[in-house]
Amino acid sequence: MQKELLSGNEAVARGAYEAGITFASAYPGTPSTEILENISKYKDDIYCQWGSNEKTALEEALGASFAGARSIVAMKHVGLNVAADPLFSASYIGTTGGFIIVSADDPGMHSSQNEQDNRNYAIAAKMPVIEPSDSQEAKDFVIEGIKISEEYNTPVMLRMTTRVDHSKSSVELGKRVAIPEIEYKKDAIKRMLLPARARVKHVEVEKRQKKLEEFSNNFKYNYIIKGNSKIGVVASGISFQYAREVFKDAWFLKISMPYPFPEKLFLKFAKNVDKIYIIEENDPIIENFARLAAPEKEIIGKDLFPLNGEMMPDVILSTLGKKDLTPKFDISTLPIRPPSLCAGCPHTATFYNLNLQKVYVTGDIGCYTLGGLPPLNAMDTCVCMGASISVGLGIEKALEKAGKKIKQAAVIGDSTFFHSGITGLNDIIYNKGKSTVIILDNSITAMTGHQDNPGTGKTLMGEETHKIDLVKLIKDGLELKHTYEVDGYDVKGIKDLLKRELDREELSVIIVRRPCILLYKKARWSPMQVDSEKCIKCNMCLKLGCPAITTKNEKAFIVEDLCTGCTVCSQVCPVDAIKFTDNNGLHIADVSIQEYLDGGKK
């Protein structure tokens, strides 16, 4: 049997291939992004695509299941909030081809705005959820999930977590199964959720959950490991691995399907032990079921262990008082290394100007959220995908009603605008808002590692496609006359436009264009240098927060290896002290954006 070291995300992709899945969809979001990126390696066998957001992606995958295809949709935990509407309906309707919904949760919040436990969604939507604890299980559970989905007429949630997504462990590779041919049948009774039909469906769903509970009791991945003591440990997901490292002699109940809860199996397990520890990340899902099943038993769960963060061995040990985590060296004294916008990032000049303008900036989710950190400090809110525009409208209207006035701008990226910013813009137009909406169009979904979107002209499978032009969409489509375009490297152009539009008593949209610098990192652009004779130590260039700019003998100094020659710092320098090292070299800012997109990749 061939073995490979795969990340959990790579393993899910492999599982999709082996399970005979033929349709896959997603909106990128850490830690889930690599699932679809890896599925695209099987594009001859699996049709795959990015949706505009998680809701459309889930609906598209559900449609594929209706058509008889085995399908999968993947998203990060907060993405499932966006897709919650079709999630609940999908549970009532059920499936035709097997249907897996991957929720990649982020305990510890490595790159998320909250720590929600999406097993709660499975319970609320009444669908089974399975939790792998390593890459082998991640692959196997896709295959198992498809079987459960088809046999029980239900979508199946696969709950991943960051450590399972991004850790690598060995996986035995198998063959792709033969795909059953299912003829597409119209079935309005099944798939048209009207109140009268849904009432019938709900009864069926409850019966289905009872059957699934029986399945869970016998599911081979819910199992007991015998121990040498009277201590029992119940654990799921990556916590199972953590707990096994800590409780060496204990009995174990490995739960791979926490809902429906395998109550009979749990009771059988509980008989062997006097005391039960329940080790799970985030919410007490298993714990609550266990306490209900065996109220007389001594159970230790979230009454002792934290509800937040990861349950890694050190956390379990220190909670139990078995390990002192007091550091030998206090690292809190060390300078931090916060993430920052890249050298040459086309967002920098916009945030620099917003900071100078002293406006109220409602922000959004992407690389550009980093514009809210020092030294740029140009963002006041960050709520969720697409919220910049709509939150801004609420602030404006509330203050207007209270007789107050502020200058307000909303900042959003191109991919986030397509995701859910456009609906907020509709609201501003409809409700006569006066905001200034800034769309930072870097021609890619950058933060998650460069995924295409409806504005890039390329699909996940690498095909050329129609490119939705934001200027045409807004200026011609929505008939917004105050729609303007400006180059992301044009500091004065952005400044003038911002000043004028922030004063305007009408809605305006500014589209700041420049492709993400990382799309072109291999090109040899001439860097810039500081003439230290001329530098007056005013630190204006340092206020850009560019990683290429540092200090030497108190004067500004550019690290040539990092500099891309975007010229933004030379434009903010009041004494003209920053020049190209090679005037005849290739200069990014001189290349028109179209040329840059067409031929900039060297």
Added chain:
Amino acid sequence: MKSIIICGVGGQGVLTASNLLSDVLLEAGFNVKKSEVHGMSQRGGDVIATIKYDEKEVLSPLPSINNTDYILSFEKLEALRNINYLSENGVIMVNDFIWEPLTVAAGFAKYPEDIIENLKKYSNELIIIPATKIAQELGNSKATNIVLIGVLASNMDINKKIWIETIKKNVPPKFIDLNLKAFERGYNYNK
């Protein structure tokens, strides 16, 4: 069970090095688990990858405080940031290289001057290698990570042939020569 931390700054090749190391260990017949942090930390932030291996089953892929056998740091400050993971008998290998965080450049913080003293104080064995300088001598500072992998290899008990064959498999053909030279320089550095 043994565990290794590779750390540095986003863009230094930490993840590439950790993949190479995982492949070497797998090839040498061990069970291997590797963890890394993605996402925001890739934008100029600190990066850490952990590799755990054993002849028996490996459980948690994460590092534990006071329980890591080797730390290989691509940058001095990052070595100190992870020193608490090092076990009593652990070995720490540090690239003699400073990458100032933005907080230092902007004047909000000071780059510590006593890094080496602290590393000495809290480790059993400290090896400092001018890996970036060596890579530059070889004509490409990007080979820094392979020089460092060479140093790690010289401290581990794994057949040298496996390292060389894995490097050949992992790097693009035109960089094989450079990387093998980088590996040798690192491998022989401490001898």
